[in-house]
Amino acid sequence: MKRFAWMVAASVALTLSAAPPRASAQQADVVMSIDRSEAGPGEPLLLEIRINATNGRVESVNPPDLSRFTILGQEDLRPMQFSFSFGGGGATVAQSSVVRRYRLVAKALGRIELGPARVVVGGRTFRSNPLSVTIRDPSQAQQAPTDVAAPPTANPPGYAPPTGTLDGAHFDRTAFLRTVVDKTTAHVGEQVTATLYLYVHGSLGSSPEVSREATTDGFWVHDLTPRDDRDLVTEQTAGGIPFRVYLLKRMALFPLRAGTLTIGAMHLTAQTAMGFDTWGVAQPEAFDREGVAVSITVQDLPSAGRPSGDVYVGNYTIETRLDRPQAATGDAVTLTCVVRGSGNMRELRIELPTIPGLNILAPQVNDEVSAPSDLVGGSRTFEWLVVPQRAGTYTIPAMGFSVFDPQSDSYARVAAPALTLVAAGNPIATSSDAADRRPQPATPAAERVTFGPLHATSEFLHARAPLSRARWFGLALFAPPVIWFILVLMRLLQRRNRANEILNAPKRAVRGAKKRLAKADSLAQSGDARSFYTEVARAMKEVLEARLLEPVGGLTHAQLRQFLVSRGMQDELVVRIIEELEGGDFARFSSTGSSPEEMTRARERVEALLQRIDKFTPTPKDAP
Amino acid sequence: MKRLLLLLGYASLFTALATAAHADSAREVFQRANQAYLTGQYDAAIAQYQVLVESGVADPDITFNLGTAHARAGHYGEAIRWFERTLVLRPGDDDAERGIAGATSLLGTRRAQAEGEATVQTRPAMFESFVRGFSEDTLAIATLALDTLFFAVLVAFFFVGRESTRLALGIAAPLLGLLGIVAMFALAQKMGMFRDGRPAVIVREHAEVREGPDPRAAERAHASEGERAELISRQGNYVHVRLSGRREGFMLVADVGEI
Numbered sequence: 001m002k003r004f005a006w007m008v009a010a011s012v013a014l015t016l017s018a019a020p021p022r023a024s025a026q027q028a029d030v031v032m033s034i035d036r037s038e039a040g041p042g043e044p045l046l047l048e049i050r051i052n053a054t055n056g057r058v059e060s061v062n063p064p065d066l067s068r069f070t071i072l073g074q075e076d077l078r079p080m081q082f083s084f085s086f087g088g089g090g091a092t093v094a095q096s097s098v099v100r101r102y103r104l105v106a107k108a109l110g111r112i113e114l115g116p117a118r119v120v121v122g123g124r125t126f127r128s129n130p131l132s133v134t135i136r137d138p139s140q141a142q143q144a145p146t147d148v149a150a151p152p153t154a155n156p157p158g159y160a161p162p163t164g165t166l167d168g169a170h171f172d173r174t175a176f177l178r179t180v181v182d183k184t185t186a187h188v189g190e191q192v193t194a195t196l197y198l199y200v201h202g203s204l205g206s207s208p209e210v211s212r213e214a215t216t217d218g219f220w221v222h223d224l225t226p227r228d229d230r231d232l233v234t235e236q237t238a239g240g241i242p243f244r245v246y247l248l249k250r251m252a253l254f255p256l257r258a259g260t261l262t263i264g265a266m267h268l269t270a271q272t273a274m275g276f277d278t279w280g281v282a283q284p285e286a287f288d289r290e291g292v293a294v295s296i297t298v299q300d301l302p303s304a305g306r307p308s309g310d311v312y313v314g315n316y317t318i319e320t321r322l323d324r325p326q327a328a329t330g331d332a333v334t335l336t337c338v339v340r341g342s343g344n345m346r347e348l349r350i351e352l353p354t355i356p357g358l359n360i361l362a363p364q365v366n367d368e369v370s371a372p373s374d375l376v377g378g379s380r381t382f383e384w385l386v387v388p389q390r391a392g393t394y395t396i397p398a399m400g401f402s403v404f405d406p407q408s409d410s411y412a413r414v415a416a417p418a419l420t421l422v423a424a425g426n427p428i429a430t431s432s433d434a435a436d437r438r439p440q441p442a443t444p445a446a447e448r449v450t451f452g453p454l455h456a457t458s459e460f461l462h463a464r465a466p467l468s469r470a471r472w473f474g475l476a477l478f479a480p481p482v483i484w485f486i487l488v489l490m491r492l493l494q495r496r497n498r499a500n501e502i503l504n505a506p507k508r509a510v511r512g513a514k515k516r517l518a519k520a521d522s523l524a525q526s527g528d529a530r531s532f533y534t535e536v537a538r539a540m541k542e543v544l545e546a547r548l549l550e551p552v553g554g555l556t557h558a559q560l561r562q563f564l565v566s567r568g569m570q571d572e573l574v575v576r577i578i579e580e581l582e583g584g585d586f587a588r589f590s591s592t593g594s595s596p597e598e599m600t601r602a603r604e605r606v607e608a609l610l611q612r613i614d615k616f617t618p619t620p621k622d623a624p
Numbered sequence: 625m626k627r628l629l630l631l632l633g634y635a636s637l638f639t640a641l642a643t644a645a646h647a648d649s650a651r652e653v654f655q656r657a658n659q660a661y662l663t664g665q666y667d668a669a670i671a672q673y674q675v676l677v678e679s680g681v682a683d684p685d686i687t688f689n690l691g692t693a694h695a696r697a698g699h700y701g702e703a704i705r706w707f708e709r710t711l712v713l714r715p716g717d718d719d720a721e722r723g724i725a726g727a728t729s730l731l732g733t734r735r736a737q738a739e740g741e742a743t744v745q746t747r748p749a750m751f752e753s754f755v756r757g758f759s760e761d762t763l764a765i766a767t768l769a770l771d772t773l774f775f776a777v778l779v780a781f782f783f784v785g786r787e788s789t790r791l792a793l794g795i796a797a798p799l800l801g802l803l804g805i806v807a808m809f810a811l812a813q814k815m816g817m818f819r820d821g822r823p824a825v826i827v828r829e830h831a832e833v834r835e836g837p838d839p840r841a842a843e844r845a846h847a848s849e850g851e852r853a854e855l856i857s858r859q860g861n862y863v864h865v866r867l868s869g870r871r872e873g874f875m876l877v878a879d880v881g882e883i
Contacts, residue, residue: 188840220835220842256836256840256841256842257838257840344842346842346843347842361738361739362738362739362830450722450726451691451692451696451703451722451723451726451727452692452719453719454658454661454662454689454692455685455686455688455689456658458651458654458681458683458685458686459683459685460650460651460654460676460681460683460686461681461682461684461713462680462681462682463680463682466759466760466761466764466815467760467761467764467765468760468761468763468764468767468811468815469815473764473768476768477767477768477771480771480772480776481771481775483775483779484775484778484779487779487782487783488779488782491782491783
């Protein structure tokens with residue numbers, strides 16, 4: 001057996017020596033990174049050298065020259081180290097990762113270039129990428145905001161935020177809100193487009209919850225937020241950090257008055273998503289952020305060359321038509337005026353003058369607002385019903401209005417040509433002029449409706465608070481239910497006390513009987529047999545009454561016997577009770593009386609009987 | 625003690641004289657207003673009645689005359705407002721009811737002439753019309769009486785032992801309870817507990833309802849003269865109002881008359 005074992009060991013050793021692992025050449029990726037490319041003086045920086053080595057042990061890590069920094073701390077981490085071999089004589093692969101971190105503080109301002117870190121793996125030296133970091137003066141940092149840039153591969157959609165200087169935001173490495181406006185100076189009525197973005201490093205784990213919307217006091221607002229979700233997310237790099245940029249809201253704002261108007265800061269809470277990066281799993285992080293309020297300087301329309309009357313801001317065209325140029329008197333003709341263009345359509349008003357002989361009814365106004373390329377506009381259609389009252393040729397004057405074009409900073413008049421309506425037929429009667437819609441003195445129709453008669457006297461009553469508003473009213477309303485509740489409570493307590501009394505009656509009777517027996521003892525000692533037996537009989541009857549809840553004092557012995565049997569008492573006990581009572585009666589009225597011994601025995605018997613009566617539970621009176 | 629009594633006497637006399645003087649002057653204004661009305665000077669009559677109202681007089685005869693003068697002057701929205709006020713002060717006043725119906729009808733006629741068609745609301749909601757005939761004080765007293773009776777019956781039911789009496793009380797209690805609940809709801813309706821604001825009437829035809837309390841704010845809707853509204857708050861020259869059909873916005877104070 002021993003010999004066999006030696007043979008097996010030798011063959012295994014031979015097999016292993018014949019097939020040595022074919023180790024590949026050492027390889028290593030060395031990446032050096034720093035947590036930010038800019039910092040203020042005294043701000044700690046985190047420099048990280050990460051080595052992923054294959055088929056070799058990391059023997060040494062030589063950082064770049066850090067003489068311009070104070071090293072606050074250093075640590076080495078080995079997040080991964082394992083090896084595996086391919087079966088059947090394949091190669092053995094060993095992989096390991098080493099991370100070295102330095103916490104640094106720059107000693108001076110300015111740009112610091114960091115050369116590559118050198119790492120020795122399995123005797124070979126590998127180099128990392130170089131880095132640079134800028135230590136800025138805080139005052140200069142304020143003047144030179146962080147730059148944002150779109151990644152070269154990204155294809156920014158039309159809703160992407162602008163690149164260049166990061167304005168309208170408080171930069172934050174995890175997430176921040178940004179408000180972008182297309183202009184900061186505008187005229188009253190001129191469109192300003194504002195967009196609110198959320199920048200998130202990584203991605204959002206949940207929909208942001210807006211706890212406070214951006215206020216837009218002093219503006220008429222038209223929502224431009226795209227409905228297609230694909231347009232809402234893009235990517236940008238800010239301060240050297242890649243961000244996902246979420247479009248939260250886009251709106252066209254039309255200032256309603258001159259002055260400085262503010263788009264308020266939005267406030268929201270959200271959470272980053274769980275993700276994976278080169279360091280492992282990134283945990284979700286909840287955050288709440290407040291945006292930056294942005295002010296818009298709003299100017300009145302220039303007074304130079306301003307036409308009189310209403311002036312609308314934008315670009316408009318106007319078109320008018322009659323549904324037919326000729327009509328009979330009394331027939332309604334539709335006069336349509338369509339204004340198209342860009343601007344705050346809802347402000348547009350077109351008034352028709354009074355034309356004698358034409359009854360022009362109030363117009364119906366329909367709006368179709370659209371925003372192609374985010375420029376709010378569309379059309380506003382006015383439709384009047386025009387009823388000729390008498391025959392003739394009527395001229396509906398040119399309709400139009402003044403406009404101000406902010407692009408060219410000039411005024412213009414937009415007008416449609418005058419229209420002609422020919423009416424034929426007999427004149428028709430009318431009771432009122434529709435063009436005048438102000439309250440009018442009583443018409444003949446009003447005279448037919450009776451108002452009054454006028455009240456000739458008055459008591460000149462003064463206003464007084466109604467009863468229901470008086471303080472006592474509420475109290476008076478609540479008093480009856482409160483009184484009812486108290487009375488009911490008292491009644492219930494009373495009933496409960498009575499019930500307790502009934503329940504405790506036997507106990508009380510037994511206590512009373514014991515007192516009577518004690519009294520009987522003293523009577524027995526004094527030799528007063530008559531009184532003794534009277535007390536004993538009373539004690540028995542009281543206990544019986546308490547048990548049966550009925551008086552038994554007026555019953556004869558025969559009736560008592562019958563009654564006790566009817567309430568379920570054992571015959572033997574009934575006989576003994578009756579005998580004891582009869583014996584007592586006999587002794588009371590006997591001329592010879594009883595001896596003290598006899599009375600003592602009678603007392604003991606009665607005491608035993610009382611105990612048995614106390615334990616007796618009578619059947620209900622009506623029970624069969 | 626004598627001095628005190630003397631002082632009290634003087635004070636009472638002074639108060640009585642002041643009251644009488646006030647009543648006299650109020651009566652003069654009232655008579656002047658009536659005179660102006662009877663000679664067809666409706667605007668002058670309105671101004672006089674308005675003096676009385678603004679001095680704190682809340683008399684249904686005066687508000688009725690004011691409504692009538694407005695109606696004669698063609699201010700139907702104002703007329704409806706003051707007739708409504710009369711009904712608040714004296715529920716069930718037939719003249720005021722007729723006045724409202726007449727003013728509403730004339731408003732409809734005028735609107736139809738101007739716009740080709742008109743729709744006017746002539747009948748209030750069912751529960752409101754039920755409550756309309758009772759004053760707030762009447763409903764308060766009824767509520768209190770029914771409340772007291774209901775609980776008295778409950779107490780009696782609890783304490784009375786006689787079966788026939790208990791049966792009668794058992795029938796009376798739910799009836800009284802039901803009546804009490806109806807009276808309480810009616811009182812709550814009258815007190816405006818189911819409304820967000822104070823009742824008002826639009827007093828100008830085609831009055832603008834704006835998005836904000838500013839003349840440059842966009843128009844959201846228009847309100848018709850005589851339309852009922854709820855007055856929620858006031859901001860400068862504008863009032864925040866709620867109208868039927870979920871319309872809500874800001875209107876000029878002058879366009880809305882609180883009832």
